Structures are given as structure tokens and as C-alpha cells.
Amino acid sequence: MKRLNLRNIPAERLSQRVFYVLVGLCVVVFGLFYMVGYDIPYVFNPDITAPMFTGVVLDTMYVLFLLALACAIWSAVKGFSVSGKSNGTENNVPYRAISYAVFVGTAVILLLALLFGSSKEMVVNGSLYANKFLLKLSDMFIYTIGILLFVAFAAVVFGFTRYYRKK
Structure with a gap:
């Protein structure tokens, strides 16, 4: 089995692939939310609806938020540690x-x-x-x-x- 080495993939291509995966995930999740079981009445109040995939949408947003927060923290820590080793300018x-x-x-x-x-x-x-x-x-x-x-x-x-x- 071939190992995936992220260091050999250019950053532009990697970010493009991650973007496509995230867009695909969001399209699938929101497509399911709006197209499958969207008009199910709420048990305690039949005047409002309770879409079937509400929990999936919320969980997806929580996971994406936590991943974004983790990436931001990792990027800030790595950026501050790397920038401490130089004078802080590049190409003026x-x-x-x-x-x-x-x-x-x-x-x-x-x-x-x-x-x-x-x-x-x-x-x-x-x-x-x-x-x-x-x-x-x-x-x-x-x-x-x-x-x-x-x-x-x-x-x-x-x-x-x-x-x-x-x-």
C-alpha cells in the first residue's frame, strides 16, 4: 500500500483538494437536509416542521468549527514559532x-x-x-x-x- 506523503504535494493542490472535499460534504449534507424528510411535523407542535437531518447538519457544523479552530491554533503556534527565528520580513x-x-x-x-x-x-x-x-x-x-x-x-x-x- 502506497503511503500518502503530504510534504510532496504542493500547498495549492492540497488546499484545492480539501476545498473540494468540504464543498462536496456540505452539498451532500444540505441536500439530504432539504430533500429527505424536510416536511416532517414536529411531535410536540405540528404547526412547525422538524427536518430529519437537522442533527446531521448541526453535527457537521460542530465538527467543521472544531477543525477550523484546531487548524487556526496550530497555524498560529507554528507561525509564531517560525517567525521568531527570523527578522520578520521577506521581500521587504x-x-x-x-x-x-x-x-x-x-x-x-x-x-x-x-x-x-x-x-x-x-x-x-x-x-x-x-x-x-x-x-x-x-x-x-x-x-x-x-x-x-x-x-x-x-x-x-x-x-x-x-x-x-x-x-
Whole structure:
């Protein structure tokens, strides 16, 4: 049996394969969620539905979140240990300062979004939902995603206007 040696695979090809596997997994999971048993009535309240594959969708998201968190921690630890051995620049690009700024900036955005997130009670499926921490946590993720998407969009626009700025 042939051993898989990840060191011989270029990073671009490896990330492309991982991306394809993740997209395929999500398509299958959400396809099952929407196409199989989506209209099953909820046992305790027949006015709302209880899709059959809700647990699979939630478990998939938990596993993907934990994998992403583990990869982020591993990457941060490896990046900090490797960058400590050099002067922090490569091709006159201060990559150490950029990675510290991204790390600290993301942590600050997460913390501020958690602090300013709403903990106002909500009515979900006719029931009052009042867990203040989870309400603030969900607001934190929503606000952070919005802020980071805006920053990414602004960076893309800034990159596209590079040629106009040089003239």
C-alpha cells in the first residue's frame, strides 16, 4: 500500500483538494437536509416542521468549527514559532507585523462584537429564548462575519484600484 506523503504535494493542490472535499460534504449534507424528510411535523407542535437531518447538519457544523479552530491554533503556534527565528520580513514585506495585526485585530473585533452584542430575549417557534450568553455569542458571530466581509470587500476594491492609484 502506497503511503500518502503530504510534504510532496504542493500547498495549492492540497488546499484545492480539501476545498473540494468540504464543498462536496456540505452539498451532500444540505441536500439530504432539504430533500429527505424536510416536511416532517414536529411531535410536540405540528404547526412547525422538524427536518430529519437537522442533527446531521448541526453535527457537521460542530465538527467543521472544531477543525477550523484546531487548524487556526496550530497555524498560529507554528507561525509564531517560525517567525521568531527570523527578522520578520521577506521581500521587504513585514509579514510578522501583518500576522500580528491580523491576529490582534480579529481578536479585538470578536471581543467588541461580544461586548456590544444584544442579549434581548427572542421568541423562537413560539417559545421565549432568554439565554443571554448564547444570544450575545450569536450576535458576536453575525457582527464579526459582517465586519470581516466588509473588510475583505474593501481590500479587494483597494487591490483593484492599484493601477489607477499608480497613475
